[in-house]
Amino acid sequence: MKKLFVLATIMLSLVCSTETFAQSKKELKNVKIRAKELAKEGWKVEGVGTLESELAKIESKRGNAEILVGSAYGNKKISLAKAKARNNAINEYAEYAKSIVKGRINSGLSDLNGEETDNIVSGFERMVIRELDGEINIPALVLIRSNGATNDCQCFYVIDSDAAEKARIKAMNQAIEEAGVAHKYGNEISKFVNEGFHAE
Structure with a gap:
């Protein structure tokens, strides 16, 4: 039972960190796109x-x-x-x-x-x-x-x-x-x- 609880906790933390990473990855992609647009406009x-x-x-x-x-x-x-x-x-x-x-x-x-x-x-x-x-x-x-x-x-x-x-x-x-x-x-x-x- 204790092992199951520890395993569930590890899985939950992995899911959370993956979501955070995915969100950060998406934000970085948007930043890259915006930076390219601004550079193209001469900023x-x-x-x-x-x-x-x-x-x-x-x-x-x-x-x-x-x-x-x-x-x-x-x-x-x-x-x-x-x-x-x-x-x-x-x-x-x-x-x-x-x-x-x-x-x-x-x-x-x-x-x-x-x-x-x-x-x-x-x-x-x-x-x-x-x-x-x-x-x-x-x-x-x-x-x-x-x-x-x-x-x-x-x-x-x-x-x-x-x-x-x-x-x-x-x-x-x-x-x-x-x-x-x-x-x-x-x-x-x-x-x-x-x-x-x-x-x-």
């Missing part, structure tokens, strides 16, 4: 490292972190392209987060009227931009494409999942307060909306 890593190795580093952090990518095109100065790409990453995330907030409110909080919903959603978008501004600092990866006269830039930011969640919750609570419905709903809206991000 190069700023600094040291190859496209493939740097993208693999970013992908390895997914799950415990949220990856934000911002882009900027046709800038004479690389520093300006980076600044625009950073703003683009924040705005893109805010737009994505806003759509989830609006969807969650429309699907599950029928007590709110249209004006209250609009006030919460617009307030949330504004606040989440402000909150993320403090979280997005140095990009984990910068890609540059230049034609000699102008520069394009892609910046990849890695944000800890817990930090991103705290930023969203803080932004939502401030938006609810501003919309004047905090007394009516307390944390109910914030919790309900945040569940939508975990479902994504």
